[in-house]
Amino acid sequence: MGVVDIAREAGVSTATVSRVLNGAESVTGATREHVLEVVARLGYTPNAFAASLRKGRNDAIGIAVASISQPWHVKLIRELRRAIREQGFTTIVYDLEHSESVLIEHTESARRLRLAGMVLATGDRIDGDEVRAALDRMAGTVPLVVIGQELPGAGWTTVAFDDVAASEQAILELLGRRPKPVLFLGEAASSYLSEERRIGVERALSQFPDLLAGSELVALDAGMDFSVGYREVQARAGALARFGTIFCVNDELALGACRALSELGVRVPEDMMVIGYGDVDMLPYLTPSLSSLSGDVGGVAERVVRALLARIEGGHVDVGPKLQRKIVHRESTGG
Amino acid sequence: MGVVDIAREAGVSTATVSRVLNGAESVTGATREHVLEVVARLGYTPNAFAASLRKGRNDAIGIAVASISQPWHVKLIRELRRAIREQGFTTIVYDLEHSESVLIEHTESARRLRLAGMVLATGDRIDGDEVRAALDRMAGTVPLVVIGQELPGAGWTTVAFDDVAASEQAILELLGRRPKPVLFLGEAASSYLSEERRIGVERALSQFPDLLAGSELVALDAGMDFSVGYREVQARAGALARFGTIFCVNDELALGACRALSELGVRVPEDMMVIGYGDVDMLPYLTPSLSSLSGDVGGVAERVVRALLARIEGGHVDVGPKLQRKIVHRESTGG
DNA sequence: CTGAAAGCGCTTACAG
DNA sequence: CTGAAAGCGCTTACAG
Known part of the structure; x- marks a missing residue:
């Protein structure tokens, strides 16, 4: 079942169905109601592939972390998702499992999916020949922001703690x-x-x-x-x-x-x-x-998203100096 | 850049390019080499949307967990990914953040993406009217396996501990x-x-x-x-x-x-x-x-994947009795 | 083993 | 405000 079925049933064109489903303002209230009723009655859900293919873009941003077993990364994912969603993008999480080959696979996946952007957070080195090549390749089409490590001459933005x-x-x-x-x-x-x-x-x-x-x-x-x-x-x-x-x-x-x-x-x-x-x-x-x-994870997320949006729009942005950490004393250092 | 560009450059048809990229056996060794060389030289990556649209299916299986902040769920994700990958599918992780509305959103996303299947692991009740309706709706097109809770008359398979x-x-x-x-x-x-x-x-x-x-x-x-x-x-x-x-x-x-x-x-x-x-x-x-x-997380993953594959192929499978847990005594209960 | 051509399901300029 | 039609980039039956 596709737009044509809905269009036929509703007695309108596929263009109108598409407009209703995408919230175009131009559609008459009555037409909109009617189309939505048909959509609901037939239990129709648009095909995301067809839509993205036609639009020529994907509104998803990838978040790749070294390991989702580490609580710090989970915290980061949370904050990033929140910040990214606020900008109208969806997110997709990649777990690198501390593996170079998994990272390389994911860069390929990001390219194939024409992701709107990618955030990479890992403490593992990414300057090995293969990894670096894969990242450069990806960054050619998918705007990239890396959290944590600075590489000379990289085609992406870095956000890091000092x-x-x-x-x-x-x-x-x-x-x-x-x-x-x-x-x-x-x-x-x-x-x-x-x-x-x-x-x-x-x-x-x-x-x-x-x-x-x-x-x-x-x-x-x-x-x-x-x-x-x-x-x-x-x-x-x-x-x-x-x-x-x-x-x-x-x-x-x-x-x-x-x-x-x-x-x-x-x-x-x-x-x-x-x-x-x-x-x-x-x-x-x-x-x-x-x-x-x-370290202020929310602050990192905020900067990352700002940098990513700038890159997506083809520009650049100064993310400012490295973020500062502060020491939190508890019993193990004498309080 | 698309298959047509590769085809033109390589002096073959788009059909041949597609065959090479999908590992079809029929292609001559020489042709294959040549096409791959062109693909590499031009830095071409196929468009996943176009491929999935044409194929009419998606090889991704969703894994939705109540919260990725809980280590147990992270362990489960790991095991599930491993087991699912072995079957030739990719995975996509959803974090429900213990929220009903997020779950409902994700069921919609799963439908739009025409996922090959979905695994849902949550201890939160899923028998509320709205959630139940969303799951039933999803299960109509996306094979579903639920971990942890049994619902009467549900159109999915359940795997659970006792x-x-x-x-x-x-x-x-x-x-x-x-x-x-x-x-x-x-x-x-x-x-x-x-x-x-x-x-x-x-x-x-x-x-x-x-x-x-x-x-x-x-x-x-x-x-x-x-x-x-x-x-x-x-x-x-x-x-x-x-x-x-x-x-x-x-x-x-x-x-x-x-x-x-x-x-x-x-x-x-x-x-x-x-x-x-x-x-x-x-x-x-x-x-x-x-x-x-x-509880044996690997055992859960293995059963889930078995059940999911059966559902994907339109069949059913008896996942057997509920899994048993065992008590692990450490110092807090006297060892 | 290879190619010409149809078609997957959408969205969007264009025209009215 | 709405529709007819083109086209996004692939894959695959079909024919040779």
Whole structure:
């Protein structure tokens, strides 16, 4: 069943049916009522493919995140959807599952679907040859905004937090509370995000050479969930006394670390301070409650959408300086 | 740029281009190579709308979940995607945000997109007049499988856990460990899932009238996240001594409850046992680690896909009896 | 193995 | 305000 069936039944042309269904102002009230009645009676739903094909555009914007298992990304999706919907677009969520090949697949899908735009949020590096080529290719036809990492000469807009500064600032503040070496748990080279945060930590520590010497900056290769934080701390059971702080690149690692400390009888924060990144919703409800570096997700979403709209209209927009994070102290850093 | 441009450049017909791009076997090796070279050189990507319109079908299956903020649903999405992809379909995720109007919108979207099928996973009731009508309407053209709740006379297949039995069984087991009244934290009438679990709890308690009398079965109206579990336990600070167990309809509530108990100086599990539902990944890493009623998500996904394929092919399939849950004891119930 | 041509179901300039 | 007709970009029976 299509417009022609509705048109025939209603005794009008397909043009009129289309106008009614698309809310054109020109249609007479009576005609509109009649057509709508027929549509309802016959249970007709327009074919989105035919409409998009004819219109030559799609009103959907893709949101691709590194992993929907990470609460921070879910929070971001929520905010982005809200902001995007306000602009009259629909959204479609892609889960990259931290995989380059999945990302590449999705760039293809975005091209085939002629998406109006795409938002990419990942801490995983996107500067590998294949990934970079796929993104460039996509960005040629689908306006793109990337959250989190800046690439030289990229044909897209970047919105990011200043994680180097945030990490440096946080470490300085924690060293003020307890001037002891730091155990940093981050990801290996595949993570852009970990790299930035590590640099900030190093920068702060380098002001205190003896503390830097005693610190350990771990580059994990095993993902960043609870179990990894747990395992890494357990693995250092005998060597924990020399550290004053465990600084984790996300909240999940911090949670796992706390569990290990608890099993080892290391008190948080008396013997060891612990802090994560992202400030996800559950942190205040943990025991001990977890400190974290918090960022304004709504602010990110707002900037992303502004930048995307500008690109969709063929223009550019200055998204301003990198966003600042702030440290949220809870029990795990002494409140 | 379209097939015609590729055809012209390659000196073949559009039919041949289409065949090459769709992997038809009939095309000569040389022709295939040549066409692919032109496609790559011109950076051509087929238009998905045109293809779907012409084919008259869409190979995408929708996955609609009550909320992507709930880890259990994220786990389910993962498993479903894997299973669906194996069958050659793509997936598209819908977040219902626990909203009836969003669900109704998505049923419309599914119809317009001529989805090959739809999976709906929600604990929120779907038997309200409007929602039920929207689902019936959708199920008329889009094969549907619902996870979790059974509706009489529905035109779709249901895959569910036996939560009544699981709850009853769990309570009996916990009463064996500590024969004291139970504080049950569940949602109000809008939640089908809470209702089932409450019934199981009541069924177990009714074998011990004095324990039933001392128990409290709370029907919350405020969602089911960490903060709610926390608040409800705090609100009963003076009355906790009479309970032996806090039984929560999800793990998030249980986590919040534990935090409140910790602040109140109530020891878990010595003074109070706590258990949740879903067995999400973080539970072993909490302090205390949280017990939970676990279900085989992979098993659900496998049945759902089997049922969906049968419906897509116009048939039916017996998905078998409801799935069983098992209780996973961790520190919060005494290990 | 390959091509010419029809047609999927819409929307929109154009004409009245 | 409304209609006749073209055309969006594919795929596929049909013919050779």
